Structure formats: C-alpha cells, structure tokens
Amino acid sequence: MSELRTEEYHLSMGPQHPSTHGVLRLILKLDGEVIKEAIPDMGYLHRGVEKMMENRVYIQIIPFVDRLDYLAAMNNNLAVVLPVEKLANITPPPRAEYIRVIMCELNRIASHLVWLGTFALDLGAVTPFLYCFREREPIMDLFEMAVGSRLTYNYIRYGGVASDISDEFIRDTKAFLSYFRPRIDEYEALLTENPIFLQRTKNVGIIEAKQAVAYGISGPMLRASGVRRDLRRALPYSVYDKFTFDIPTGTVGDCWDRYIVRIREMRESVKIVEQALAGLPAGGFKIKVPLNLKPLAGEAYVPTESPRGELGFYFVSHGTNKPYRMKCRAPSFCNMNILQEMLKGWKIADVVAVLGTVDVMLGEVDR
C-alpha cells in the first residue's frame, strides 16, 4: 500500500459564524482537528471613526463612540468625555459624577450578561442565554426611562449628563438590584459546577500573568490571570475612589477563571450601584459648556475600565473646535492580539470557548 499523502487543512471560520460574535474571521491551519496556527482577520466593520473625528466638532464625537462598543455605550461615553473635560478644564458637578457611575455599572452588568448568555450558548447551554436576556431587559428599560434610548445613549456629556435621573428611576433601580442579586446565583447554579461546562473551560486557553502583561491584556482577562489590576482602583477616575468594592481575580488564567471573574464583577457592580444610589448628592446634573467647545491645546488620555478592559481615547487638541487627532484604545483589539498564541495546539471546539472568554466586540476592534 502506498503512503497516504497528508496536507495542512485551511479552514476559514467566519466572518459569518455565530461564535465569532460579529464579523471576525479566523483562518485556522489545521492538522486533523488540532490548530497549528490561527490568523485573525478583521476590518469587516471598519468605519474610519478616527478619521471622521478629525472633521467633527467635539459634541458630535459622543454619538459615534456609542457605536464602537455598542454593548457598553455608557462606558464609551464616559471614556470619551473625560479626556476632553481634562483638556477644557471642566469639572462636572458631584451629582453628575454619581449618575455616571450608576449608568456605567448598570451597563457593565448588561454587557456581562450578553457576554455570559452568548458564551454559554456557544458551549451548548441554551438556558443561561434566556435567563441573561431576561435580566438584561429591565436594565434596558431603566436606560430607556433615564435616557430615552435602549442601546446607544449619547447620555454622558461634557460637564455632566444629558438629563437628571428621576425618583422613579432610583426606585426602579433599587428594585432591580434586589431582584438581580439572587439571579446571579441562578446562573452560577447552571454553570459554575456543571461538569460539561467544567470540561469545556477548565485549563483551556491558559494565559500566564507575565504573558498577559507583556501582551497588554487588560480588564477581566488580565485579572483572570491573577494580576490584580483594575483601573477603577489603580488610576481612579470619576468618583470611583469613593466606593468600596473587591477586585475579583483568577488563579490559573484559563477560560473558567475568565468566566468566574466576570460573574463576580457583576456582584461588585451591584455593590457599587447601591453605594452610589445611597450617596447620590443633590444639586445640578450638568454645568453650562459651550456647544462649540474649544479645549486648550495639548493632549489628554484618561484610561477607564470598560467591561472589556482598558478603554481610553487619546486626544490631541490644537485649541480648535475639532480634535487634531483622536485615537481609540479599544480593549478587545488589544486583548485579541494574544489569540494567535492562545489557540495554538487546541482543537476547533476550543476556539469557541477561548474566543468566547476574550469577549470580543468587533465594533470597537474594527472602529
């Protein structure tokens, strides 16, 4: 019998694949079912936001960043507003800062819920998906009540927030938090100790702490590798230094650790919102800022902790009403850099688990 001829198999996963969460394409070079090389290919959603911003006045920038990371638009609003306020020497009133924190943490919960639901769905568990979206709905309703829209808010503005929150909003948020806390236990009961889930996630796609830092990983992914670094604590912005909360970390840096870190983060977010609601100061929600804002010449970058990691906008201003250059430091773009290293040697089915725990958001990867 003659020798069997073997060759490397190239598989294109995506851009239309349910587990690549958007329009990511992975070119997988396979030996049987084992991945020898994975090459991410993105840019399918590139809209040239950074170029567009060079021709927009400052107030026009906020709605654009809503559409970068559309699952955490509030966090993006905050990240883009902070450096401009720094350049223009604007100090928002304390009530506005508290409202910002409430909104960002609620958005973090909503974003983690979408992540958790789709991640579990990728691994074959359908129920958590339904549960997560059931709980995400009241958050969207809360945003609708306060802001008017459900996904892209354009709410956090230079000098404060667009509108004050009502007593009904505060009442409903408190009711939601007490309803939501036991729901996290429900997700955990479904997944955390589930043997199938454990088999799919334990010791899969390990990132060591040193490697994670070298690759510039941030957010829950970095903390899952055991690095205790949360920008809300490390470089406090807004009023995050006023709240007490834990920074959950993992030990191994595998998919399961990344899962449990995000679950625990939701609990911490609930704590922060409760504290912010309890300490919500009275007063104005916005100070008057010229519509045609002209920040001073200079540059500013304020790193913030978005649900995906370090999110920041680097502004270079020449003192005109448009930024000379705006660079978006997108967390999932930087977190995905390590994907090629992580996937080597794993099987195709693990790609889904690994990619799921990276929590990619193609809107901000491609920009």
Place this chain on the structure above:
Amino acid sequence: MSEEKKIAAAELLIECRKLQATYDYLPFMTAIDYPEKNIIELVYRLQSTATNETLMLKVELPRDKAEVSSLISVWPAADWHEREVYDMFGVKFIGHPDLRRILLPPDWQGYPLLKDYTDPNMIKKPVTI
C-alpha cells in the same frame, strides 16, 4: 501624572530595552501626522503595573522616510498596534515579522490617517461648522 520623553528614532529599540525593566506594560502606541513640520510623531504609552508610573514616549520620524525599529521583541503588545499604524500612516516597522494591513483590505491604496490623504469617494462637506 504622566511624564513625557522624546527620543531619537535610531535609539528607540536600545532605549526601550532599558525602559522595559520599569515599564512592563504597553497599553497602546499610535502616530500623529504633522505635514507642515514634515514629521510623523509616534506616541508610546508605557506603564508599570506595579507602581502605575506612566511615560509617554515620543519619536519623530521624517514623513518621506518613516521607518523605525519594531518593539515586538520588547513588548509583544506592540504587534497589532504597529500593524495598525502601518495600515493608517504607512510607517514601516523594521523587524516586524508580519507587517500587513490589519483593518483595511490588503489591496487598499494610500494611508488614510495621513492629513493629506484623498480618495475619489470622499465627499466634501457641504457645511463647515
């Protein structure tokens, strides 16, 4: 909070190898185009995860010969950032193992984030604010 430091393009790699001991984390790097000064400025944000010390490292490159050594060997995080800067500004990173376009299609002509970039499909804004 953050310090600033300007260094020459030729010394970048040697200098960064020394800096890596303090600043183990590279959150991002990017470029800014200044056509009137005929330079492209590279900005590296370096950070220490232990002390949160931050350094903004700046390198000026001539616009007509924008070449600099790649920092992948120092911080692997530089990989995609350098590809993006190559994609958008045309800066060549010497020693980068895989310098391809990252966001734009591979057959794209020109470098869009340069200030003098034009494209036949670009429409002039009817109103300027």
